[in-house]
Amino acid sequence: MFERGALAAMGTRFEIVAAGAPASQLRASIEEALEEISLCHQRWSPFSPSSMLSQINRSQGEAVAVDGLTMELLSQCQRWHDDTAGVFDPCVGHLLSERDPRRSGHEDSGILKNASKDSTFTGLTNVDINVAKNSIRLLQPYLQLDLGAVAKGFAMDLATDILRDAGVPSAFLHGGNSSISTIGHPPGATAWKVQLPQSSEVLELRDQSLAVSASKGQYAGEHLLNPFTEEWIDAESGGYWVRSNSAAESDAWSTALTVNSGFSESIQFSMPDDMDWGPLRMATSSNANEKTSKVSVVKSDHWSFLPTESEDKI
Amino acid sequence: METDRRDFLIQGAGALAGVALLPGLDTFARTIQDDYPVAIIGTGRQGRAVAAELQKLGAQIVALCDNDAPRLRSGGRRVKDAKTYDDADKMLATEKSVEAVFICTPTHQHRALVDACIAAGKHIYCEAPLAHTVEDAKAIASAARGSSKVFQAGLLARSNPVYSLARSFYRTEAFLKLVSMRAQNARKDSWRQAASTAERQARLDWRLHESTSTGLPGEWGTHQFDVFHWFSGKYPVRIHGNGAVRVWDDGRKVADTVNLALEFDQGECLEYQATLGNSFGGRYEVLHGVNSAFKLAWSHGWMFKEADAATQGWEVYANRQRFFNDEGITLIADATQLASQNKLKDGVGLPHDSLYYGVSDFLTSCQEGKAPKTGASEGFRATLVGIAAHRAVVEGGTIEISPDDLKEA
Numbered sequence: 001m002f003e004r005g006a007l008a009a010m011g012t013r014f015e016i017v018a019a020g021a022p023a024s025q026l027r028a029s030i031e032e033a034l035e036e037i038s039l040c041h042q043r044w045s046p047f048s049p050s051s052m053l054s055q056i057n058r059s060q061g062e063a064v065a066v067d068g069l070t071m072e073l074l075s076q077c078q079r080w081h082d083d084t085a086g087v088f089d090p091c092v093g094h095l096l097s098e099r100d101p102r103r104s105g106h107e108d109s110g111i112l113k114n115a116s117k118d119s120t121f122t123g124l125t126n127v128d129i130n131v132a133k134n135s136i137r138l139l140q141p142y143l144q145l146d147l148g149a150v151a152k153g154f155a156m157d158l159a160t161d162i163l164r165d166a167g168v169p170s171a172f173l174h175g176g177n178s179s180i181s182t183i184g185h186p187p188g189a190t191a192w193k194v195q196l197p198q199s200s201e202v203l204e205l206r207d208q209s210l211a212v213s214a215s216k217g218q219y220a221g222e223h224l225l226n227p228f229t230e231e232w233i234d235a236e237s238g239g240y241w242v243r244s245n246s247a248a249e250s251d252a253w254s255t256a257l258t259v260n261s262g263f264s265e266s267i268q269f270s271m272p273d274d275m276d277w278g279p280l281r282m283a284t285s286s287n288a289n290e291k292t293s294k295v296s297v298v299k300s301d302h303w304s305f306l307p308t309e310s311e312d313k314i
Numbered sequence: 315m316e317t318d319r320r321d322f323l324i325q326g327a328g329a330l331a332g333v334a335l336l337p338g339l340d341t342f343a344r345t346i347q348d349d350y351p352v353a354i355i356g357t358g359r360q361g362r363a364v365a366a367e368l369q370k371l372g373a374q375i376v377a378l379c380d381n382d383a384p385r386l387r388s389g390g391r392r393v394k395d396a397k398t399y400d401d402a403d404k405m406l407a408t409e410k411s412v413e414a415v416f417i418c419t420p421t422h423q424h425r426a427l428v429d430a431c432i433a434a435g436k437h438i439y440c441e442a443p444l445a446h447t448v449e450d451a452k453a454i455a456s457a458a459r460g461s462s463k464v465f466q467a468g469l470l471a472r473s474n475p476v477y478s479l480a481r482s483f484y485r486t487e488a489f490l491k492l493v494s495m496r497a498q499n500a501r502k503d504s505w506r507q508a509a510s511t512a513e514r515q516a517r518l519d520w521r522l523h524e525s526t527s528t529g530l531p532g533e534w535g536t537h538q539f540d541v542f543h544w545f546s547g548k549y550p551v552r553i554h555g556n557g558a559v560r561v562w563d564d565g566r567k568v569a570d571t572v573n574l575a576l577e578f579d580q581g582e583c584l585e586y587q588a589t590l591g592n593s594f595g596g597r598y599e600v601l602h603g604v605n606s607a608f609k610l611a612w613s614h615g616w617m618f619k620e621a622d623a624a625t626q627g628w629e630v631y632a633n634r635q636r637f638f639n640d641e642g643i644t645l646i647a648d649a650t651q652l653a654s655q656n657k658l659k660d661g662v663g664l665p666h667d668s669l670y671y672g673v674s675d676f677l678t679s680c681q682e683g684k685a686p687k688t689g690a691s692e693g694f695r696a697t698l699v700g701i702a703a704h705r706a707v708v709e710g711g712t713i714e715i716s717p718d719d720l721k722e723a
Contacts, residue, residue, distance in 0.1 A: 024564055025515065028506035035359070042667075050613060050665050052370075067366035068392035134369055165384040167510025 001187060005030035009041035010152055012176030016159070019187050020169035029166035033159035033173070040155035043070055044147045046093060056136050057093055057144040063130070063137040073147065073154050073248075074129050074136060080150075080252040081124040085269045088256040089227035091122045093144030096225070122227040153211060153251030156181040160247070173247075180210040181247040196241060199281050203243060211250035213258040214239030214280055224259050233262030244275035253277065346371045346677050351411045353377040353436075355402050355427055356418035357389030358518075360441060364416050365393050367670045373677060376412050379405045382514070402427055406434040413437060414464070414680050416673075421533070422526040425450040432461045437680040439673070441468040443536040443697040444690075446528050448719075451697045455722040458690035466676040466686035467693025471541045473671040475647035476615040476664060480601075480608045483617060483645075484545050488626065489603035495542050495584040497599040499534045503590050504562050505570070522566045529704040530572045530588040531555070534597075536700030539576065540692065541599045541610065542584050549695055549720055550576035550584070553713045555706025561591035572707045576699070586703075609642065613664045616642030633659055694722050 003026035006015045014037050018026045043052045052070050066074075080088040127145070128137040138145075147154075152175035160181045163171050171183040172192050182192045182205040191204035196212065203210060213224075224233040240257035242250040249272075257277060260266050271277060350373045354361050357380040368375055379399040380386040390398045399405035406415075414437035417427050424445055431438050438458070444467060445451040458465035471477045483489055507518035520526040521533060528536075543549055553576050557569030571591055576584040598611040605623035609616045618640050633644040646652065646661035664671075672688075679686040698719060706713045 024504070024506055025509065027504050029508035031503055031506075032359075032508040048663075050663055050667070055665065065370050065372045067369045068394065069366075072391075134372075161388075162508060165388070165510065166508030168508075 003027050003030060005034050007034040007037055009037055010045065010148075010155070010175065011047075012152070014152075014156075014159075014173070014175045016163075016171060016173045018163065018168050018171040018183075020184070021167060025166065026168060029163050029168050032166070033162045036158045036162055037155045037175075040069075040151060040158065043067065044073075044151045046096075046144075046146060046148075053093075053145060053147060056138065059136075059138060060141055061138060063128070063133070063135040065133075065135050068134070069154075069158075070136075071129075071131060071134055073150070074127075074145075075131060076154075076248065076252075077147070077150065078124055078129055080256065083269060083272075084253075084256040084260075085267050086123055086227060087260050087267055087269065088149070088252050089122055089124065089225075090145050090147055090149065091124055091126060091143055092225045092227060093146035094142050095122070096146050096148075097144060149213075149255040150248050150251045152176065152179045153181075153209070153247035153249070156209070156247040175247075178212050179247050179251055180205065182206065182208060197280060203241070205243070208243055208245060209247035209250045210241060210243045211247065211254040212239060212241045212280060213251075213254035224255070224262065226259065226262060228263075233259055239280035240277055241280060242275055242277040244272070249275065346373065346674060347681050348372045349374040350413060350677055350681065351376045352414045352416065352677075353379065353405060353409055353412045354389070354416045354418060355379045355405070356416075356420075356423075356441075357385045358382075358418065361385075361416070361418035362389055362392055363667075363669055364418055364439075364673060365389060367667065367673045368416075369393070370666070370670065371674055371677060377405050377409045382518070384510075402430055406430055406436070414439065414677070417441060420520040420526065421528060422446040422450075422520060425454055428454050428457055428465075432457050432463070435463065437464040437676075439466045439468060439676045440693070442540075442693055443528055443532050443700045444693045445697060446526055446532070446701070448698060448701055451694050451701070452722055455690040455694035459722070464676065464679045464683075464686055465690045465693075466672075466679065467688045467690065467696070468672060469537055469540045469688045469693060469696055470612075470668040470672040471537070471610075472544055472687040472692070473675040474612065474664070474668050475671060476613070476645050477541065477544075477610055479645050479647050480610055480615050480617070481545055483606070484601065484603070484608070487624070488606055488617070488619075489601075489608070490605040491603060492546060492582055493602040493604060495582065495599070495601050497538045497541070497584065497586050498595055499530070499538065499588040499597040500593050500595050501590060501597075502593040504564075505568075505590055506562075506564075522568050524567050524708075527568050527704075528701055529568050529707060530557070530570075530590070531574060531586075531703035531707055532697075532700035534588050535574070535586060535703055536696050538586070538597070538599055539584070539699050539703070540688075540696040542576075542601070543692070543696060543699070545601060546578065546582070548578050548582075549715065550699060550702075551579050551715055552577040553699075553703050553706045553715065554711070555703055555713070556710050557707035560589070569707055574703050574706065576703070608645075610645075612668050614662070615645035617645060618642050633662060635662075691722060695720050 002017050002019050003023055004017050016030045016033055018030055045051045046053055052066055056064050077090050126139045126143055156173050156175055156179055159173055163183055169184045170186055173181045185191050185206050191206040194203050194210060226233055238261050240254045242254040244250045352373050353376055354365055357378050365375055375393045375396045377397045378389045379402050381400050386398050415431045417424055417440045421443055424440055428440055444454045505521055509515035509518050555574045557572035559569055560571040562570045571589040574586040598609055601608045605620050607618045635642050635644055644662050648661060652661040675687050702713045702715055
């Protein structure tokens with residue numbers, strides 16, 4: 001009944017389960033959808049020197065012509081940044097690089113060292129997103145972008161479109177068990193059911209997406225940054241889920257809510273009318289080294305997803 | 315050979331110059347005129363990939379064309395300002411400002427589109443293989459020869475900086491003499507296309523139909539065979555082949571796993587394997603020489619030296635990678651500049667996809683009126699070898715290729 005495909009990309013594992021059409025059609029559709037996700041990985045991985053993102057991050061003030069999807073994603077980032085009063089901020093790549101120097105291949109350049117001393121360059125006001133010229137220009141010398149908060153969701157939206165175009169009536173897609181997209185409902189049920197992490201709460205999804213974001217990363221503890229103070233968000237400050245019509249939207253807004261929850265004084269912004277959200281009830285651990293991958297594990301009535309083996313790191 | 319060897323030694327004596335036989339990679343993008351007007355026919359995966367590279371190069375994609383609505387919609391999402399057409403003739407008649415057209419449709423549709431683009435006076439980039447039959451390939455090559463415009467075949471090795479660097483070593487004592495060749499392309503994929511209706515499925519699955527497919531040897535092998543044609547300056551005289559449907563037993567007749575031996579005139583042999591059943595190793599080409607071997611994997615390349623080969627001055631600066639018992643010297647284009655900035659490791663792996671360099675070369679040829687690096691002749695011959703290799707697999711036997719077969723007319 002179900003066809004299934006999986007892919008390792010963006011530092012995590014994507015999986016697609018589809019039903020309701022001949023097996024060969026489902027298989028081909030899943031392959032094409034996974035290939036699109038793979039292409040997104042190639043575009044936006046900060047770990048690959050040849051990615052579009054790395055080329056932007058290396059540009060040091062020069063305008064970089066980008067492909068259409070990169071422009072679309074960055075334009076959406078601009079909107080989320082504006083709508084969340086700057087809480088959603090992809091301009092933290094240089095700060096993340098301080099923790100992981102494999103990013104963008106700059107480990108020998110000295111840029112990171114300088115950035116750590118003078119890293120006050122966050123906020124998309126420091127990025128010229130020129131839609132007419134199809135180009136991106138970083139306006140601060142050390143600034144680097146990181147699209148890890150939304151790239152998974154954006155890739156899954158593209159993959160979902162491919163499945164829809166291929167006539168797949170029923171599908172469940174997830175990236176790292178923390179970003180989910182659905183088409184229709186599983187055979188014999190009215191909706192895909194997802195159990196929130198560390199909770200008995202079950203959400204139903206039908207042609208909807210869900211993202212969970214938590215202040216505690218799967219392996220490394222703190223993994224989200226306060227873009228205003230450039231400090232790590234306290235790993236115990238919690239997390240949020242967001243359900244909407246787009247996995248990228250869910251990713252962006254769940255990240256913004258979680259980051260905002262880590263502020264000593266929350267920033268006010270309005271959530272869009274067409275989505276719902278809520279807090280995650282986090283289990284706390286006294287052992288700082290304990291793996292916390294359960295944060296992003298979701299369960300479906302129709303498929304048992306395994307926790308991912310790798311740290312979630314595009 | 316002697317001249318090449320002397321040139322190489324002179325460059326080697328200049329320490330890092332030996333690993334920097336190419337111009338800077340940055341020069342690729344900067345030679346392209348902004349907003350150069352182009353169009354793309356075929357907005358499937360390859361057409362969309364071409365569009366992305368064109369956008370990075372700053373070209374203006376004026377129009378997109380595809381007779382498949384979902385694919386045209388997908389292309390349009392990526393190129394928002396482009397006009398979209400479902401008919402190539404209509405597009406060519408309307409979009410007079412377009413200078414160059416990229417033909418990224420199924421192989422068997424190339425001939426008619428090449429004819430239409432030539433009639434419209436456009437430069438043409440045509441994906442490889444050029445055609446699914448020898449007759450069509452000859453017709454395309456002949457039409458291209460009769461045109462005053464640029465015609466480039468979509469064989470990317472000849473534009474790839476890493477491959478160019480390897481080829482410069484191939485012609486020196488660092489490699490010395492060709493011993494043998496090997497290549498593979500392994501990818502776990504059904505080769506079926508996602509489609510919502512049986513009619514659309516049949517149309518999109520052209521690679522699985524015997525009447526339109528050149529099989530794995532044609533669709534994949536053509537690109538890799540051309541690496542060896544380019545390096546050696548030779549084409550095979552004989553091809554032995556076999557293949558089977560090993561994994562995707564869904565009624566298809568086109569083999570999902572093939573093995574080939576391409577023999578050349580002096581006993582050189584290229585062993586080639588391609589499969590849709592397993593992805594181990596991916597796609598690469600290996601050339602074994604007396605003094606070293608090259609492994610080329612499109613974005614990356616390595617030189618594996620024999621223990622008795624002379625050490626070159628630049629080797630002390632080289633970046634190396636370990637592969638079990640072997641140590642490869644990473645082939646890094648633009649090494650001199652990177653090394654002077656202490657960034658040699660940043661040069662491991664090309665900063666762009668191979669397609670970027672092929673598209674860039676084509677646009678440069680169009681704008682400067684230069685002959686393309688991979689013209690219709692190279693495209694025709696590689697296509698002919700691919701078709702012959704596919705025949706060898708289908709017939710489970712040996713196909714002879716005579717010099718006359720390689721003549722375009």
